[in-house]
Amino acid sequence: MRPVPARASGALALVAALAGCDGWNDLEGPLWTPEAPTVVDGHLYVTLDRAGDVARLSPDGEVRILSAGDDTEISRLVPSPDGTVLLAVTTSWRCDDPDAGGLVYVDECGEPVARRHVRVLHPEGDDTARPLGPAYGTFAFSPDGRFVVAVQDGDVVGVGDDGIADLGAVWVFDRRDGVVSELPVGFDAHRVLFTGGDETTGMLVLSRRRVALVDLTEAVPVVEATFPLTLDADAEVRPRDVVLTPDGTHALISVTGSSDLYVLDLVNPSINIVSLAGEPSRMVVDAARDRTLLTYARRGVLEILSHDLWEIRDVALDEGAGELWLGDGFALAWDPDGRDVHRIDLETLRVTEYRLNWAPHAFHVAPDASFAVALSAPGGAGRLEILDLRVHDGRYHTDPRPFALAGPGLDVAFTTEEAETTVLLLQQGQDALYALRWPSLARSEVALPSAPVAIGALDGDTFYVTHPDPLGLVSFYEPGEELRSVGGFGAVGLLDRTKLVVDDEEAR
């Protein structure tokens, strides 16, 4: 595959005109997914959806194609939180059609049966394909990177080879020992929280009507205790969110559609129920002060739950806040449907209200927490507002600095150089990367080869920008350096057809 010289393109266009453009046809896509790249160890990984492979892109322009074989598709990437490990969920197919003799390709089989596996893509060296059941869709890495747990996300893809799928289990992969196990924990297990600090020793699994405490220190994980969330067989109780107290002795669990907060004692298994103002939108643990902050989308209150006596203290807000951000010494609460941004001093609980001019569709706090950026699109017009979060002689500048954009803001990233933080901004339909420095408000832009979709940090001061070009296009930006773009990787394997897996021991 090579780029076409400009002169040849012109000659070819003439020939094509003589030959005639034959029309159009539908082509099933996408070829790749620009909205959701994965960053691992300074490289960008994107799935080549049609080819079933993965492209690894590097800032120096290198493109490397990772494939699991002609008969296997890589359908999903799962990175570890620290960005050092990358897992791939793969799918291979066999044909159960009784008239399937001699078939080679999946699209020739009337009844293909999918088999899923998990493989380690990075670091390289482990080629083992570990079986994964059809119902698992959401993955969680333990903080130490040792355990990977898959829970069911409701989209059951078939029932597997034996015609039965266990809907009450979780899948556990111990990367250190290479052991995979399925553990029954309850129907509709959908959320996992690891316990144990620096070295993971256990996990809480939230499923419908119960919470399971699992011991991960044994060779095979075992359920150490089960906390029923209701004794009424007719009651539907679905846990929504879970946080752990800083000492790891209690878990706080909110429930969908309920103002009850379940406090689970993990040392002496027991349940205490605390009544809240409503169903909380966000729960964030304030570890420095050993308490939990809760906000509500439809109630103008911030509740603070102490971890010693489980008592609640209310902080009044002007309007509901569905989002909560915790910084060093203060918290921010806002709602995507509202215009108020509340700054709450975590020591004094004093509330300072910032009033945005437009309801934000995105809200980002700078890494040094000196300012925040709100993106909005009133009537389709792009707007950006900057909130100054600094203290000026004991006072706050609560009026936001508003800016008009050429198009609705898509995404932002931050980079810091000397005393200034730069906001890198993408605008819809604009072929440029815009930079706005804080606090000087100096502006500049870098031309992009195509309209962008997303921006993110690769490592250090290197950023990636993805573009929606169907054949693949990613740009790498480093302040002070020339923009470098990598494209064409979406065409890899465009013409390939996925083969069927052939079992040596049984006929297809």
Next chain:
Amino acid sequence: MIALLLALSAPAVAARHELSFEYAATLHGDEVTGDVGGFWAHDGFGLRGGYAVLRDRQRMGLVITGAWSHASRVRDGELFDPAATTYDGTYLGSLEQRWRFDTFALGAKADLDLGNVFYPYVHVQAALIASGLRLDDDPERPGNPNELAARALAPAGVFTVGFELMLPDRKLGWPVTAAFFFDAGYQVAGPLTYGDFGGKVDLSGAVVRTGVGLRM
């Protein structure tokens, strides 16, 4: 009956040198071109030449042939997402495809002179198919970074049966005459793999050709 006997008994000049302009169609039914390019057949034009090695007073003639044919397809593939839940979410962009097939063939044609007008024949060829595929996801912007190209080569064999209708040069006393031909048969081809684009395009299938030309 008498006319046929007279025709068969007349001195025959079966094989002639030839130069023809040809239209050819291949009905291959390939799944890759069908899925990606939306076409299962292609047609085009070319040239065919022949050097007679058996001629003069032979009812059966043998011509060594050489031919080139060119076919192309320019398609605008509209990418859609089958998993999209909204109408606006289905369209993902378009992908211009320019497919090119050039067939270079060497063969032998054996014909039978029937009355200096009708010449049935069989034609066998060994061929080389040179193909190219160019992709562009932004054809409105020449020089964009996603103008891509790949090539492929594959051998092929072609067997056809057909006939020629010729203006009777002997009766008319012409050194050069005109002819029309039509033949049909089958092509067996090896797989075409387009570099990083991958694929195994199989152009085996029915072949139909027709054309006009000069006979000498």
